[in-house]
Structures are given as C-alpha cells and as structure tokens.
Amino acid sequence: MRADRLVSLVLLLRRHGRLTADTLARELEVSTRTVLRDIEALSVAGVPVYAERGRHGGFSLLPGFRTELTGLNHDEALALLTAGSGRGEQVLGLGSALASAVRKVVDALPESRLATASDAARRFLVDPETDLLSRRPVTDEVPDAVMTEVRRAVLAGHKLRIHYAAAGQAPQWRTVDPIGLVTVRDRGYLLATRAGEDRTYRLSRVVAAEELPEAAQRPNRVDLDRIWRERSARFLADGHITVLVRVNPARREDLLDTAVAVRAEEPDEDGGLRLELTYQDAWHAEWALWQLGTDVEALAPRSLRVALRDRAAAIVARYEDPS
Incomplete structure (x- = not known):
C-alpha cells in the first residue's frame, strides 16, 4: 500500500509541478503527517524531491525526472483517460485504484502525445452527475x-x-x-x-x-x-406483469425509466410506438402509466385499463364543480 502511495505521490508532483502537503494529502486520501513522512522516505531513496518555502511554496521534483511509455497510441491513451472520468468504478470500490492507474499512464506518456490525448479527453464526458432534466443519478452506496x-x-x-x-x-x-x-x-x-x-x-x-x-x-x-x-x-418471469402500451414517442424515455424491462417495441400506424413492458406488479404498472397522463395508453391487460379508468373517474368526481 505504501509503495503504491509513494509512486502516486511522485506522479502527482510530475503532473502538477508543485503541490502543498495539504493538497497531496487530499489527493492520496491520507493525513498531512503521512505525506511528510512519505516525502522524507522519497528523499532518502534518492528521488529528487525538494520543498519550497513561502506563501506559494510546496513540494516539487527536479525537472526531467520521468519515464516514458511509448507503446500506447493516441486512441489507446484517450480510451484510458476517458475511462477514468466515468462513475461506474465507484460501485465496485475501485475509484482510487483507477485514479492511481490513470496517473501512472499520464505520467508515462511521451510529451508529444500527452497534450493531444489530455485535450481530447476533456472533450468527452462520461456519465455526468445530472442529465438534461437536472435529475441526479441514484448510485448505490457500499461501505x-x-x-x-x-x-x-x-x-x-x-x-x-x-x-x-x-x-x-x-x-x-x-x-x-x-x-x-x-x-x-x-x-x-x-x-x-x-x-x-x-x-x-x-x-x-x-x-x-x-x-x-x-x-x-x-x-x-x-x-x-x-x-x-x-x-x-x-x-x-417470477411474479411480474407484462403490459402492452401505446406511447407518444416524445415520452418514450420517461416510460422506459419506470419499467423493469422492455420485451418488444414497434412503430404504431398512428405515429406512436407500441411497447411490451414488464413491471413488478399490477400496482407498479398502474402507477407508472398514470404519471404520463394521456401520452400513454394501456392496451393490455384489460384489468390495467379498468384500473386506470376507475382512477381517472375518481379524480373527475373529486374535482367536479358542485355548482
């Protein structure tokens, strides 16, 4: 663990030039005291790291301290850098490991490829924290x-x-x-x-x-x-309900967000879409289709159509003008 951390520390300094102990501690997810001990260990091992005092001081490496990895082409480096921007690794607890691996790859790239690959990677965004409707994704939290x-x-x-x-x-x-x-x-x-x-x-x-x-x-x-x-x-196949619906194409994604699975999909003759969907149970299907109002119509099973009709009738009765 410490050996990996020391390598990551060197790569961070190579990448950024000069960093404070507090910044290094945040990046490496350790205490400032641990960073200072690691700096001392690197110095003893002959790594040319030195401290600069003052308001804008920090730790730096002597220029030219690096190795080069020439086996990666531009697209390979771009793929690795882009993968490091995703959120999928958070689910399996590999976020820190992936960040460390990407740092090593970036540090080892030749200067001629580093600038173009880094600039290209900034133009790709994988799984942002919100979608166009400002909905935040729900990510499982696992200790x-x-x-x-x-x-x-x-x-x-x-x-x-x-x-x-x-x-x-x-x-x-x-x-x-x-x-x-x-x-x-x-x-x-x-x-x-x-x-x-x-x-x-x-x-x-x-x-x-x-x-x-x-x-x-x-x-x-x-x-x-x-x-x-x-x-x-x-x-x-275990206890779920399959329903057939007609939906306005503009609301297709909203409908799919509520379904467990899509079994079939085809265009409808009136310009809409026909979908065969799976829901957890009858109540789940009724709730999901009700959210889309008149943009979706349940075609089967009949029991679902009756449930939605009765719900609509109850709403009409509730808001009917007494006068």
Whole structure:
C-alpha cells in the first residue's frame, strides 16, 4: 500500500509541478503527517524531491525526472483517460485504484502525445452527475470495508459471509460461494450460489462482509454475461406483469425509466410506438402509466385499463364543480 502511495505521490508532483502537503494529502486520501513522512522516505531513496518555502511554496521534483511509455497510441491513451472520468468504478470500490492507474499512464506518456490525448479527453464526458432534466443519478452506496471483503473473496475464490438485508427484512448472516460482480446503471450486484442454489445479492444491502479461508464451490471458468442474462430472464418471469402500451414517442424515455424491462417495441400506424413492458406488479404498472397522463395508453391487460379508468373517474368526481 505504501509503495503504491509513494509512486502516486511522485506522479502527482510530475503532473502538477508543485503541490502543498495539504493538497497531496487530499489527493492520496491520507493525513498531512503521512505525506511528510512519505516525502522524507522519497528523499532518502534518492528521488529528487525538494520543498519550497513561502506563501506559494510546496513540494516539487527536479525537472526531467520521468519515464516514458511509448507503446500506447493516441486512441489507446484517450480510451484510458476517458475511462477514468466515468462513475461506474465507484460501485465496485475501485475509484482510487483507477485514479492511481490513470496517473501512472499520464505520467508515462511521451510529451508529444500527452497534450493531444489530455485535450481530447476533456472533450468527452462520461456519465455526468445530472442529465438534461437536472435529475441526479441514484448510485448505490457500499461501505469500503464491505466492498473490499467482497472483492477479495470473489478474486481469491473463497467463501464469503455476508450480513444481508433483503427487501423488507431484517439483516441475516449467510455464507455464499461468490461467482462474480456485476454493475448495472450504477448498481452493483454479487452473483453467488448458496447451498448449490443461484443467488443474486444487491451490494448496497450488504451490511457487513467477511472473506472466509475456505475455497468457494464454483467452476474455474465463468461466463458472467451468460449467467446475468439467465438470471435476468428468471427474475422477469417470477411474479411480474407484462403490459402492452401505446406511447407518444416524445415520452418514450420517461416510460422506459419506470419499467423493469422492455420485451418488444414497434412503430404504431398512428405515429406512436407500441411497447411490451414488464413491471413488478399490477400496482407498479398502474402507477407508472398514470404519471404520463394521456401520452400513454394501456392496451393490455384489460384489468390495467379498468384500473386506470376507475382512477381517472375518481379524480373527475373529486374535482367536479358542485355548482
């Protein structure tokens, strides 16, 4: 851990020229005292780092202290820099590791490629914090300690003990055989088996976790994409409701935001869109379609049409002019 931090410290100084101890501490997520100890360790090791006193002082490296990585072309460097701007890594707790890796890549790029790649990366924005309607994305919060234990067990192939709070239930301890980790729309999931049965756990509901020394019962090779598709199909078939709707194309995205899944989509002869959607249950479907008013029409099942009609009739009766 300290060796990685020392490398990151050197790369930060290489990149920015001069930084204060407080700034370095924030970047490295350590205390100022730790930064000062690291600076001293670098000096003892022969790294040419020196302090500048005064109001605008800080720590710097002697010019020319760098290595070059010539194997990356422009598009490869751009891909790495752009990946470092996304938020997906936050779900699996790899944000700090990715930031450190990007610093190393940036520092190793030849000067001729560094300027153009950095400028190009600034023109790409991946997953901003808000969309055009100023809606902030909902990202699952997973404690670092929990994510570290889960990730270690997955990579080491060890059994995992988790304190898991299923929806509407109190947390319970359970021991699982972890298979892999999946992120979907800033939500993280642990794919595992328990007593030989397939299980999918939402990471934000894991209250505590402990990697166990026993080897997990799982195959040596895994196709996470296939496993995820299979489990998604089973999930959608278990207790959900499928509805057929006609929607104004301008409200398509609003409608999709409320659905669990889209099963089919085709243009309608009147210029609208026909979609076959999956919702959690009848109440969920009724609530979702009600939000869009007359921009959407439920075509099937009939019970959903009746529920929406009765709701509309009740609203009309409530606001009817008594006079």
